[in-house]
Amino acid sequence: MNLTIVLQQLFNGLALGSLYGLIAIGYTMVYGVIRLINFAHGDIMMVGTYVAILSGSALFLPWWAAFIFTILATALVGVLIDKVAYKPLRNASRISSLITAIGVSFFLENLFLVIFGGVPKAFPVPAVFSGVLHEGGVILPVISIFVPLVALVFLAILMYILRNTKYGIAMRALSLDMETTRLMGANVDAIISFVFAIGSALAAAGGIFWALKYPSINPLMGIMPGLKAFAAAVLGGIGSVPGAALGGFIIGIIEVLAVAIFPPLAGYKDAFAFLLLIFVLLFKPTGIMGEDLERGRF
Amino acid sequence: MKKLLNILAVMIAALMFMSTGSFAKEVKVGVVWPMTGPIASFGQMAWKGAQIAQAMAPKTKDGATIKLILLDNKGDKVETANAVSRLITKNHVKAIIGAIASGNTLAAAPIAEKNHIPLLSSSATNPLVTKGKEYVSRVCFIDPFQGTVAAKYAINNLHAKTAAIVVDIAQDYSVGLAKFFVESFKKMGGKIVAKTFVQTGDQDFSAQISAIKAKNPDLIYMPTYYQEAALFARQARQFGLNQVIMGGDGLESDALLKVGGKAVEGVTFTTHYDPKATASKVGKEFLKKFKAKYKVDPDAMAALGADAYLVMVNAINRAGGSNASSEAINKAIRSTKNFHGITGVLTLVNGDAVKSAVVRKVKDGKFVYVTTVNP
Numbered sequence: 001m002n003l004t005i006v007l008q009q010l011f012n013g014l015a016l017g018s019l020y021g022l023i024a025i026g027y028t029m030v031y032g033v034i035r036l037i038n039f040a041h042g043d044i045m046m047v048g049t050y051v052a053i054l055s056g057s058a059l060f061l062p063w064w065a066a067f068i069f070t071i072l073a074t075a076l077v078g079v080l081i082d083k084v085a086y087k088p089l090r091n092a093s094r095i096s097s098l099i100t101a102i103g104v105s106f107f108l109e110n111l112f113l114v115i116f117g118g119v120p121k122a123f124p125v126p127a128v129f130s131g132v133l134h135e136g137g138v139i140l141p142v143i144s145i146f147v148p149l150v151a152l153v154f155l156a157i158l159m160y161i162l163r164n165t166k167y168g169i170a171m172r173a174l175s176l177d178m179e180t181t182r183l184m185g186a187n188v189d190a191i192i193s194f195v196f197a198i199g200s201a202l203a204a205a206g207g208i209f210w211a212l213k214y215p216s217i218n219p220l221m222g223i224m225p226g227l228k229a230f231a232a233a234v235l236g237g238i239g240s241v242p243g244a245a246l247g248g249f250i251i252g253i254i255e256v257l258a259v260a261i262f263p264p265l266a267g268y269k270d271a272f273a274f275l276l277l278i279f280v281l282l283f284k285p286t287g288i289m290g291e292d293l294e295r296g297r298f
Numbered sequence: 299m300k301k302l303l304n305i306l307a308v309m310i311a312a313l314m315f316m317s318t319g320s321f322a323k324e325v326k327v328g329v330v331w332p333m334t335g336p337i338a339s340f341g342q343m344a345w346k347g348a349q350i351a352q353a354m355a356p357k358t359k360d361g362a363t364i365k366l367i368l369l370d371n372k373g374d375k376v377e378t379a380n381a382v383s384r385l386i387t388k389n390h391v392k393a394i395i396g397a398i399a400s401g402n403t404l405a406a407a408p409i410a411e412k413n414h415i416p417l418l419s420s421s422a423t424n425p426l427v428t429k430g431k432e433y434v435s436r437v438c439f440i441d442p443f444q445g446t447v448a449a450k451y452a453i454n455n456l457h458a459k460t461a462a463i464v465v466d467i468a469q470d471y472s473v474g475l476a477k478f479f480v481e482s483f484k485k486m487g488g489k490i491v492a493k494t495f496v497q498t499g500d501q502d503f504s505a506q507i508s509a510i511k512a513k514n515p516d517l518i519y520m521p522t523y524y525q526e527a528a529l530f531a532r533q534a535r536q537f538g539l540n541q542v543i544m545g546g547d548g549l550e551s552d553a554l555l556k557v558g559g560k561a562v563e564g565v566t567f568t569t570h571y572d573p574k575a576t577a578s579k580v581g582k583e584f585l586k587k588f589k590a591k592y593k594v595d596p597d598a599m600a601a602l603g604a605d606a607y608l609v610m611v612n613a614i615n616r617a618g619g620s621n622a623s624s625e626a627i628n629k630a631i632r633s634t635k636n637f638h639g640i641t642g643v644l645t646l647v648n649g650d651a652v653k654s655a656v657v658r659k660v661k662d663g664k665f666v667y668v669t670t671v672n673p
Contacts, residue, residue, distance in 0.1 A: 005512055012504035118334030118372075119342065120525055122556040132536050141536045214501035216529055216557040220335065224499060259505035266506055267467030267495035 004137040009260040015144030017252020022151040023229035024244035026202030032239035033175045033195045039101040042226015043108040048074040048204030049211045063126040071204045078200025079193045112219035123215035231277040237290020323362040328385030330396030335373035339551040340398045344603030351604035362620030375405035382406040386413045395606045400424030400471040407434045416628035420606035424474040428649035435649035437605040445478025447655045447671045448568045453486050458517035462492035462510045466522040475521035475546050491515045503530045507537045521546040528557035535561040566659040571601040571641045572667040584640045605639040
């Protein structure tokens with residue numbers, strides 16, 4: 001393997017990893033605040049891709065407007081899901097919410113199967129994202145350059161919201177002690193709605209960029225990216241936003257390098273992410289950047 | 299006399315009752331095809347084909363309606379096994395049509411064997427599907443033939459000397475067909491320079507494509523299903539890999555064209571059917587009815603779905619009609635000879651159909667006919 005191929009494969013890994021990271025940020029944020037592993041996160045991402053297609057084909061929006069509309073509409077879907085499925089269980093045991101999350105996941109998958117059928121649809125890719133750059137023998141698809149940048153921008157925005165805004169402070173307070181936060185006069189339900197709105201908006205953004213890179217969408221497309229993002233979030237330290245982004249990058253690079261170094265194992269590349277997940281859970285359950293769960297987060 | 303008339307009236311009434319009874323009679327046939335999941339497009343086309351065929355031959359020779367009970371196997375092995383068990387134990391079907399994929403059909407086979415219910419696959423091409431089985435048959439050719447046809451075409455028509463192979467390790471179909479292609483390709487003097495693996499549902503192929511690119515083969519042979527092939531082609535073209543991509547009947551789906559777009563232009567594959575190569579009367583009638591109802595041309599999956607239905611009805615009739623036992627229907631299926639179906643003339647040998655293959659390719663965003671190869 002020469003240097004060009006090594007660089008190419010590293011770039012491939014970075015491009016894939018930044019997608020996982022983008023999805024994992026939303027995953028970990030919801031967990032960080034209300035301690036709910038939102039297994040429907042991958043499916044909300046899928047909902048986002050369908051909204052994007054429909055807003056392009058049915059509402060005739062230009063692509064940039066369609067993307068903004070998608071992010072807003074999906075955020076609303078997230079809030080709605082929280083109101084219907086999770087809010088009634090806010091004070092129930094954590095396992096009940098977890099099972100509900102799995103139920104929401106199945107519901108969304110099957111609802112979209114009924115509405116749109118199981119045959120994959122093509123996702124229209126605007127010309128801006130379909131180009132290719134050549135740099136010293138390494139091929140860089142434009143979309144693969146966009147994704148890491150977008151992931152970093154979203155990460156920065158999220159960190160800003162969490163650290164410097166009133167809502168961010170309320171979220172962090174909530175993550176430490178929901179009851180005391182309520183006693184302090186904060187509108188806990190509104191804050192949790194906001195958390196779901198941001199989480200779902202991030203899922204929608206992840207879905208859009210996922211579909212721009214792999215433009216074949218179907219109602220079950222969210223399952224695998226959702227699980228990988230979950231693995232990324234745990235690896236980075238579940239609850240830690242920068243950790244999730246880092247975990248995503250690591251898993252993406254490991255997957256691609258595993259295929260590059262051991263070609264006969266290429267068919268089993270999904271297993272690498274999950275092996276990593278098992279090892280992290282066994283030896284360092286708090287992940288790379290996760291702190292002790294009884295102390296502060298973010 | 300009056301008494302006699304009464305008896306006569308009762309007898310006539312009874313006769314009428316019996317005959318209406320036999321009119322309402324039905325033969326239950328289970329269908330297990332993927333309506334959702336990674337190969338949903340195949341199941342949906344096959345079901346459309348079977349419904350047209352059912353409209354062409356809705357009843358057995360003694361007037362019983364053929365009732366098709368469709369279950370979705372989601373393209374999944376476990377779901378297929380569950381669906382077949384349910385059809386046998388709950389719905390009490392006489393025979394089953396299905397599945398599409400070889401791996402799924404293999405999962406259903408032991409259940410059909412154990413319950414002595416004939417299982418007739420429309421498009422499972424892996425040789426293991428019927429090997430050593432008494433109750434499993436199919437209306438399509440098998441992969442040793444398909445692989446040889448592809449290798450011959452690659453060497454003689456595309457003048458390929460080297461090839462890279464992309465195999466889906468989750469599909470018995472893909473593993474088998476790749477093996478048969480490699481054997482024939484090597485025998486004819488070709489060289490395999492790269493062998494890479496993917497799995498059903500994979501979306502990122504950048505690592506595999508980078509590896510293939512380093513070897514610069516004349517041809518990429520990718521006997522997977524359409525979803526993986528469409529995304530692979532898009533990414534390969536982005537990475538500057540412009541070789542012809544060849545594959546098997548698993549590529550033939552509208553979704554390949556829609557998702558692949560310009561990237562799948564020139565993709566060539568071996569398959570079972572082309573509307574242009576249709577010569578028989580039943581084939582023309584099918585084509586006309588299909589186009590009238592669905593506004594598109596039928597593809598191989600639709601034609602094979604129809605053939606599976608027609609062979610099944612023909613077998614039920616030869617086995618004695620609506621009262622035929624599952625055993626008798628199975629015997630009749632396996633002794634099908636010179637049956638004029640949609641995809642050609644079928645003769646079943648040990649449960650496998652022996653018939654010609656068609657080569658098609660993508661041109662201007664459509665599948666076009668290239669040639670027909672006889673066994």
